[in-house]
Amino acid sequence: MTKHRISDDDAEALLRGDASGVSPELAALAKSLTEFRASAFAPAAQPSAALLARLEADAPVPAGAISRKRRVRRMLSWFTGLGVLAKIVLGSTVAAAAVTGAGAAGALPGGAQDVFNTVVSVVVPATDDEPESTPTDDPSVEPSPEPTDGAESEHPDNFGGTISEWAHNPDKGADGPFGQDVSDAAHDKNDDKDHPNGDDADDMTTDDQGGQSNGHGGNSEGNQGGKKH
Amino acid sequence: MKRGGEGAASQNFAAVLAAAQQGAAWASTSIWVEYAPAVSAFLVARGSAEPEDLTSEVFLAVFETLPTFRGGESEFRSFVFSIAYRRLVDELRKRSRRGIHHEWDDARDPRHTPSAEAVALDRLGESSALSLLDGLAEDQRNVMVLRVIADLTIEQIAVVLNKRPGAVKALQRRALEALRKKVSPTRTPLVPPNDSEE
Numbered sequence: 165m166t167k168h169r170i171s172d173d174d175a176e177a178l179l180r181g182d183a184s185g186v187s188p189e190l191a192a193l194a195k196s197l198t199e200f201r202a203s204a205f206a207p208a209a210q211p212s213a214a215l216l217a218r219l220e221a222d223a224p225v226p227a228g229a230i231s232r233k234r235r236v237r238r239m240l241s242w243f244t245g246l247g248v249l250a251k252i253v254l255g256s257t258v259a260a261a262a263v264t265g266a267g268a269a270g271a272l273p274g275g276a277q278d279v280f281n282t283v284v285s286v287v288v289p290a291t292d293d294e295p296e297s298t299p300t301d302d303p304s305v306e307p308s309p310e311p312t313d314g315a316e317s318e319h320p321d322n323f324g325g326t327i328s329e330w331a332h333n334p335d336k337g338a339d340g341p342f343g344q345d346v347s348d349a350a351h352d353k354n355d356d357k358d359h360p361n362g363d364d365a366d367d368m369t370t371d372d373q374g375g376q377s378n379g380h381g382g383n384s385e386g387n388q389g390g391k392k393h
Numbered sequence: 394m395k396r397g398g399e400g401a402a403s404q405n406f407a408a409v410l411a412a413a414q415q416g417a418a419w420a421s422t423s424i425w426v427e428y429a430p431a432v433s434a435f436l437v438a439r440g441s442a443e444p445e446d447l448t449s450e451v452f453l454a455v456f457e458t459l460p461t462f463r464g465g466e467s468e469f470r471s472f473v474f475s476i477a478y479r480r481l482v483d484e485l486r487k488r489s490r491r492g493i494h495h496e497w498d499d500a501r502d503p504r505h506t507p508s509a510e511a512v513a514l515d516r517l518g519e520s521s522a523l524s525l526l527d528g529l530a531e532d533q534r535n536v537m538v539l540r541v542i543a544d545l546t547i548e549q550i551a552v553v554l555n556k557r558p559g560a561v562k563a564l565q566r567r568a569l570e571a572l573r574k575k576v577s578p579t580r581t582p583l584v585p586p587n588d589s590e591e
Contacts, residue, residue, distance in 0.1 A: 170566060170569050170573065175565065175566065175569055178569060179541055179565075181541075195576075197541055201541050204435075204437050204438040204523065204538075204542050205434045206430075206437065209430070209432075209444070209449070211425065211429075211452070212445075214449065215449040218453060218456055219421055
């Protein structure tokens with residue numbers, strides 16, 4: 165059987181997969197090429213992680229960058245890998261941060277906002293870092309960075325009085341130990357802020373004021389016990 | 394076969410290309426959806442070990458160099474397959490240097506007697522349509538895959554392989570002649586039938 169050279173038309177028809185357009189002697193080849201074409205095509209390829217990040221981005225992504233979705237996924241997988249205790253601690257911290265933020269913004273419900281304001285005024289006393297332009301009704305408060313005299317300062321009186329009132333107030337639902345804890349923490353913070361060098365004389369003054377104003381022996385003892393002297 | 398088209402299709406491609414060059418995710422996705430199957434099939438047919446990963450690498454390279462691309466759809470197709478071809482050559486070269494490494498697989502252990510299913514699958518694989526081009530010269534195989542799978546014209550293949558169109562056409566003709574001999578029903582079987590003992 166003589167075989168003719170494949171013409172250009174036959175070649176084009178073969179490569180198009182057009183079996184009807186080729187001479188009969190090329191029918192087997194046309195069929196094989198059609199099968200070859202069909203077998204090479206697989207379901208759509210899945211993009212790699214790097215390409216997916218590029219396709220998800222709205223602008224060219226620099227090498228090593230990851231999408232927000234991926235960051236969230238990583239965060240979740242990290243969180244699920246934490247132990248129970250770590251999750252509880254983390255949850256409490258996040259909740260405290262959320263309440264603090266909402267309270268600072270004045271966004272808490274009425275009663276809660278009042279409690280928040282009280283606690284903040286006790287635990288975080290006015291510091292020298294505050295802007296000097298902050299209006300004050302008390303002319304005795306000097307805007308100077310030097311600590312003011314205990315008799316003239318409004319802060320120590322407020323501190324002891326508020327703690328005492330809060331610790332003993334049955335409406336607040338706080339009993340002695342609770343009030344004592346708050347007082348201890350407040351004093352520690354107060355001391356750290358006002359007397360970073362650990363001046364004993366000033367410490368004594370503060371303790372005395374706290375003990376005298378609230379008249380609560382436990383508080384004074386607690387304060388002294390809580391000191392790290 | 395004319396690629397690129399005219400009118401609405403061409404304008405649509407131009408709009409997608411321009412958006413992709415500006416970094417629009419939808420346009421890049423559109424290009425991926427349109428071209429990835431052909432690129433992946435080309436890599437499979439040319440024997441890539443990891444065609445899916447390589448396809449992604451090809452498109453990462455395409456998107457990186459896209460801002461500098463100039464041309465229409467026909468040129469873009471050549472551009473995409475030029476990158477695919479270069480990546481494939483790199484992979485094949487690496488494999489030939491390092492050899493092929495397979496993870497341990499009990500089924501591949503030559504000390505085990507293969508199951509009937511494995512034997513059947515192997516036979517099926519050997520006789521699959523993908524082995525049609527086995528035995529062709531390297532250049533002929535490239536031309537056939539780029540024509541049949543990638544749907545490139547002779548001129549486009551000339552760009553991809555960096556050859557003259559006349560040379561590509563000659564390679565195509567010789568490849569088709571070789572394939573015709575291979576699939577011809579009248580060809581001489583490799584092993585003569587063993588039915589003449591009597």
